[in-house]
Amino acid sequence: MLDLVTLRRDFHMHPEVGFTEFRTATKVVEILTSLGFEVIYGQDAMDGDSRRGLPSEAVLEKAYERALRDGANPAIVEKMRGGYTAVIGVKKGKSAGPTVAFRFDMDALPVLESKDGDHFPQANGFRSHYEGNMHACAHDGHTTIGLGLAEKLADGDFSGTIKLIFQPAEEGVRGAYSIVQKGIVDDVDYIFCHHLGVGVPLGEIHGGSHGFLATTKMLAHFHGVSSHAGASPEQGKNALLGAATALLNIHAIPRFSTGSTRINVGVLEGGTAANIIPAYAKMVVETRSVSEEVNAELEQRVRNIIAHSAAMHELEHEIEVVGGAIPINYDVDMAELALEEAKQVEGFHSFVNGAYNAMGSEDASFLIKRVQDRGGKGTYMSIGTDIPAPHHHQKFDIQEEILPRSVELLNRIARRLLT
Amino acid sequence: MLDLVTLRRDFHMHPEVGFTEFRTATKVVEILTSLGFEVIYGQDAMDGDSRRGLPSEAVLEKAYERALRDGANPAIVEKMRGGYTAVIGVKKGKSAGPTVAFRFDMDALPVLESKDGDHFPQANGFRSHYEGNMHACAHDGHTTIGLGLAEKLADGDFSGTIKLIFQPAEEGVRGAYSIVQKGIVDDVDYIFCHHLGVGVPLGEIHGGSHGFLATTKMLAHFHGVSSHAGASPEQGKNALLGAATALLNIHAIPRFSTGSTRINVGVLEGGTAANIIPAYAKMVVETRSVSEEVNAELEQRVRNIIAHSAAMHELEHEIEVVGGAIPINYDVDMAELALEEAKQVEGFHSFVNGAYNAMGSEDASFLIKRVQDRGGKGTYMSIGTDIPAPHHHQKFDIQEEILPRSVELLNRIARRLLT
Amino acid sequence: MLDLVTLRRDFHMHPEVGFTEFRTATKVVEILTSLGFEVIYGQDAMDGDSRRGLPSEAVLEKAYERALRDGANPAIVEKMRGGYTAVIGVKKGKSAGPTVAFRFDMDALPVLESKDGDHFPQANGFRSHYEGNMHACAHDGHTTIGLGLAEKLADGDFSGTIKLIFQPAEEGVRGAYSIVQKGIVDDVDYIFCHHLGVGVPLGEIHGGSHGFLATTKMLAHFHGVSSHAGASPEQGKNALLGAATALLNIHAIPRFSTGSTRINVGVLEGGTAANIIPAYAKMVVETRSVSEEVNAELEQRVRNIIAHSAAMHELEHEIEVVGGAIPINYDVDMAELALEEAKQVEGFHSFVNGAYNAMGSEDASFLIKRVQDRGGKGTYMSIGTDIPAPHHHQKFDIQEEILPRSVELLNRIARRLLT
Amino acid sequence: MLDLVTLRRDFHMHPEVGFTEFRTATKVVEILTSLGFEVIYGQDAMDGDSRRGLPSEAVLEKAYERALRDGANPAIVEKMRGGYTAVIGVKKGKSAGPTVAFRFDMDALPVLESKDGDHFPQANGFRSHYEGNMHACAHDGHTTIGLGLAEKLADGDFSGTIKLIFQPAEEGVRGAYSIVQKGIVDDVDYIFCHHLGVGVPLGEIHGGSHGFLATTKMLAHFHGVSSHAGASPEQGKNALLGAATALLNIHAIPRFSTGSTRINVGVLEGGTAANIIPAYAKMVVETRSVSEEVNAELEQRVRNIIAHSAAMHELEHEIEVVGGAIPINYDVDMAELALEEAKQVEGFHSFVNGAYNAMGSEDASFLIKRVQDRGGKGTYMSIGTDIPAPHHHQKFDIQEEILPRSVELLNRIARRLLT
Secondary structure, three states, X not given: OOOHHHHHHHHHHOOOEOOOOHHHHHHHHHHHHHOOOEEEEHHHOOOHHHOOOOOOHHHHXXXXXXXXXXXXXXXXXXXXXXXXXXXXXXXXXXXXXXXXEEEEEOOEEOOOOOOOOOOHHHXXXXXXXXXXXXXXXXXXXXXXXXXXXXXXXXXXXXXXXXXXXXXXXXXXXXXXXXXXXXXXXXXXXXXXXXXXOOOOOOOEEEEEEEOOOEEEEEEEEEEOEOOEOOOOXXXXXXXXXXXXXXXXXXXXXXXXXXXXXXXXXXXEEEEOOOOEOOOXXXXXXXXXXXXXXXXXXXXXXXXXXXXXXXXHOOOEEEEEEEEEEOOOOOOHHHHHHHHHHHOOOOOOOEEEEEEEOOOOOXXXXXXXXXXXXXXXXXXXXXXXXXXXXXXXXXXXXXOOOHHHHHHHHHHHHHXXXXX | OOOHHHHHHHHHHXXXXXXXXXXXXXHHHHHHHHOOOEEEEHHHOOOHHHOOOOOOHHXXXXXXXXXXXXXXXXXHHHHHOOOOOOEEEEEEOOEEEEEEEEEEEOOEEXXXXXXXXXXXXXXXXXXXXXXXXXXXXXXXXXXXXXXXXXXXXXXXXXXEEEEEEEEOOOOXXXXXXXXXXXXXXXXXXXXXXXXXXXXXXXXXXXXEEEXXXXXXXXXXXXXXXXXXXXXXXXXXXXXXXHHHXXXXXXXOOOOOOOOOEEEEEEEEEEXXXXXXOOOEEEEEEEEEEOOHHHHHHHHHHHHHHHHHHHHHOOOEEEEEEEEEEOOOOOOHHHHHHHHHHHXXXXXXXXXXXXXXXXXXXXXXXXXXXXXXXXXXXXXXXXXXXXXXXXXXXXXXXXXXXXXXXXXXXXXXXXXXXXX | OOOHHHHHHHHHHOOOEOOOOHHHHHHHHHHHHHOOOEEEEHHHOOOHXXXXXXXXXXXXXXXXXXXXXXXXXXXXXXXXXXXXXXXXXXXXXXEEEEEEEEEEEOOEEOOOOOOOOXXXXXXXXXXXXXXXXXXXXXXXXXXXXXXXXXXXXXXXXXXXXXXXXXXXXXXXOOOHHHHHHOOOOOOOOEEEEEEXXXXXXXXXXXXXXXXXXXXXXXXXXXXXEOOEOOXXXXXXXXXXXXXXXXXHHHXXXXXXXXXXXXXXXXXXXXXXXXXXXXXXXXXEEEEEXXXXXXXXXXXHHHHHHHHHHHHHOOOEEXXXXXXXXXXXXXXXXXXXXHHHHXXXXXXXXXXXXXXXXXXXOOOHHHXXXXXXXXXXXXXXXXXXXXXXXXXXXXXXXOOOOHHHHHHHHHHHHHHHHOO | OOOHHHHHHHHHHOOOEOOOOHHHHHHHHHHHHHOOOEEEEHHHOOOHHHOOOOOOHHHHHHHHHXXXXXXXXXXXXXHHOOOXXXXXXXXXXXXXXXXXXXXXXXXEEOOXXXXXXXXXXXXXXXXXOOOOOEOOOOHHHHHHHHHHHHHHHOOOOOEEEEEEEEEOOOOOOOOHHHHHHOOOOOOOOEXXXXXXXXXXXXXXXXXXXXXXXXXXXXXXXXXXXXXXXXXXXXXXXXXXXHHHHHHHHHHOOOXXXXXXXXXEEEEEEEEOOXXXXXXXXXXXXXXXXXXXXXXXXXXXXXHHHHHHHHHHOOOEEEEEEEEEEOOOOOOHHHHHHHHHHHOOOOOOOEEEEEEEOOOOOOOHHHHHHHHHHOOOEEEEEEEOOOOOOOOOOOOOOOOOOHHHHHHHHHHHHHHHHOO
């Protein structure tokens, strides 16, 4: 039987950021296989071109080699090479019935974990082995819960099919879309996604969460021509003039009366030296809105501003979408069903159907939306745990007693729907 | 015989700005006719579409009516209606020979003339009758000299042809181009243009002047969509955002290693009220360079910046060229010829072949260039007069003794070339 | 007895924009006086320095002379000269009691009224006599209602005091603040303000209206130094560079998580000619928020951006506040009281306690706030009328049957509170 | 006797960028000492606070350790630790006389040297050992010439004093100023600086070079406050908005009628992630002018624009001067003297007193200016060599036969002035 705490601490010690979850995903494949699940992974689980914000090949390769050094099964991980780190576990029950899916995200963050003595992982010897990376958003717990659930459902004693989706790159809302585009949830009737913590205390559970914002993250490149700034400034095509013009005008996009918005140019970098007309600049832009339509309009305006800021200075440009999410409209009856089951699980004592989730954006939204678009239902639950420091903080941690409770809850939900 | 002083003072009392020289031009037609010149005017003297910076129809009509009220010959002025105020006087000599042209500009400035007792026109009763307009750049003198020259040459006692070009709208470098485009100087072998004053003292004459800059004056219109700034800001297309972006980026056009440059956005106006997204803005832009090629490149860059600043905010735009000039490359031998003749005229005692002229730009440049392009020659002379205040100043004035001397000089030049 | 329709049509034919309501206010003074009211007006009714967005002296004087030509009582209007056009009518009842105030705004708009045959005022011979000005926001009706109410209350048969406030310059939210600052409502216990129309159909009434935005309107001046753009550009201090920089950065002020916001630069004008470095520019800026605190922060950020955009180009600047309003928090029991009385008035059949008012901002907010700050109560009612075209449109009109009904409603409210 | 080719190739194999010339300078100290020169170095040769664009401590330390590994004399290099890499060799002659100085720059460039077989250093086994650094501007040759000259003058058989100045960090015009500020040239009567190549072919020499521009290189830091772009954008202080505003306005600084100018923002970098309001940005700015006064005015305007662009967005800022130079006004008689001596040296056949030097800026200008300010004289010579690729190119190289010829020339100049 799986030891959930040991498993979670192993993942915690080996945090891997988005699309580099080679060791984590390999472990997931091994365990699911050992439990008798059909396992889909690598290019079978993701549409390569739909991955957003993929790291550079060099970064991917370095992480791949680290995973091998740290004992990742070479035969399995080889199929994930290049950033194909999604894993899908499928288990058919003893008779026909609906398909129920659960989503678990696996990626860590580029955060340097605390070495303070009062930080639980440090005090208990399972601080990150990868300096500068950390599981500071509970995805180590999510992955563990997914495997615990697999173990519970390994008997196949239900009517219908279980799909356990282990997703890469939730941070930056980059990974889910490629799973959707591969068609993984096209046959799903019910989908349940969740997050630990997010402002909900231990013992409380939200059956549904709303307030997730539609968002698009874009990376823009401006390509000009360098020239000596003293000898021939007029021969340059100044990438920074284009980028700075875009930056100001993107921030000047008007407020919308049809839905609140957010806009940010988070990064601007360009140029090489004082005496060279800058030939290249890049810019990272983020749009958000409570409304998917308004966010789409914001994205369109950003694209137009960038295109003309570039052309104004005779620059070439490209824009990559490196992340995105849409709002979640959870099904109220699914939330109610989850709460009913939670009432049967020891440790839960506060039950909320739906509440505002302060996490901003979630690309589980794409999975839920696809299921709903094809006639299914879904919800996004917030499962409480007290936390000593905010999400993404170097002292973030969860209470490990929530792991078995969450497994039990999800197991009850699955069996309720598959009878 | 014409009384030059009376004539100049009459013009001075009735200053008419560019393309509204209805009364002035009508007088010129009458006098040239009375002297036996063939007179070309109205649409025969100018290409309508090549006029730059034409005032609005309302302004043209108002000025037209004022001229009528002030005694302009209705039959003549009617042919000038709508801003066709160029007049060409042609006199064929008794035998064949080359064609010699002289240019005289007629327009005044939107300057309020001084009422101070020490201002000569005020003290002598010939201050402007048109409040807010003033002959503050000596064009009243230039026109007078042209008519004096016509009188001298009325005998036709020369070999060849004389063309006296009375040009509208030299201020803003707007009028000459339309005369060129009509073909008026296509048969000219020698052309002489000049200015009184321009930093040269009484008694001195420059046979040629250089340093005139190539320049383009543009009027850009930005058309957007208005919207209530509180209720629906996202429905507006903000003309001022486009215009302000253009303004900053136009000023940011780089220096050129191939020739010194100047750029100015002289006017920006847009919007109507605090709570309305501005639907319209206009902008006046000026480029200059010592090099005609560099100025053309500047104009191209300004056009590109305006186009993309507009498109960035989904605006429509148009750009009108409302003025322009090119550098003058005067013919050194023509300058020398002028100086030789000046030495025969009493009152001149300082003779300079060519010197830098501080006036900036002159659209006589188009006339001279056309003559040179077709194998002819030309020059631009600066004829000295002391002035009590700078050109364009409300107390500007000239010394009237320079009028007959200038007539004599030009007469000598004409006869020298037509023998 | 007053003929309300005749009165309204007279006001409609003589529309006067903010702070120039000389003829209107004079009529109000005459009628109130004839009805036995104590009348406070001119500098006694307004704090001169607290008037916002006052027109220029020339504009005020021209309007003043027009009012005289149109029969305004010279002795009365003389006291309003220079834009002191508020009128306060006070009537003490037969015994002591609370003070109840009503607000009526009198100003018109700079809108050219339609001449179409289907426009009721045109068809019925009472179109505006002042071309370009129009009562397109029902203030002619409001003023009429105020005078009708005065007539009803002229008997003094109540316990307490009535204050009828005829306010100038509600458009642009400019006039109320000066009445507040004069202390006019410092002794008021109950205040009722209202608007006809605003999206409410005939027969419906809202006892209270919310959603009014806090707003500040600013006029900024940028003072630089002109210079010849060709000869000495470096000697200029370019006012348009400062203004355009301010414009872009004002629009780039971030969204607030603490309350929705609006920002607009509605007007930018600067410069005189293509070849002159612009020495002056002006800019009209508007901020809004549902939160008074957020609006104050927006105003502070706009001021800071303007100050540093100016200083960046070595410009001087000033900022005038030319309009402003705050949100309205109406007293729910006052709204209820109004509805109870409306139920007694024939013609009303739909009753709403409080609803969102789409008009944006109202400076009645200052009057209501002052009354509430001193322990009193107040509300802002929306009284329905069908309208053929939106407020501020050249074909706007009201249904005149609403005038006597509104008078009756206000009379009932007054008497209810003064017994 | 020194083998100049061996020496140059040793320097070429160990290229050290500005202020990290630890190994090079240590060798210079050793050789000068062995030749009997008094040697001033470390903090005795440079004013620490006047060094511009000093690398970070980490970079300095890493280079220091590399020098130790590559055999730098520990006792000597220890005194240079932290970037004190100037070396001054002084030799007094046998009798009193004037002081004559020569300047040799020692630093390399961050250029990756070519590995192509046709690149002479590669083909001959002396390509750079330090990947990414390269002597691509002939300073290896300059240093070698300086040591060769020291050997010639070691006999002390002259009247007066020799000062050989081995300067760090000429690239980026950063090092000379600290030598001047230490007072090193305060007693110098004649100073000769030179460059190999710079467009002059083998066999030609320019006794003086003009056209060097005054320049200032600035590094600006903008410090704001980060915040979550979705949750609380208003709590951020956006460093990139300040920096982009500065960038546009710096480029918009007007042309000067008093001297041609250049302006460039060569680098802009800020922000960390799409969803974080950027808390920090940095910017590298360069100004240039033919006039030292105009360049000072440009620098002042850049500082003002940066200060107010920062303050507009409530940012803190600092500006470091990381490089600078002034124009060179060489003494024509010194140029003539140099040419006269060159005529005595075999290999020179083309002699130009003064010509435009295309290299842009040189901080030898500070050394020459200080000497001239104290009554001395100086010049900057261009000594010809054919080059296979432009300066700063990865295939740049010099012809080694110019090394002994240059030594002989400088020796002749020294002895001519010291007799």
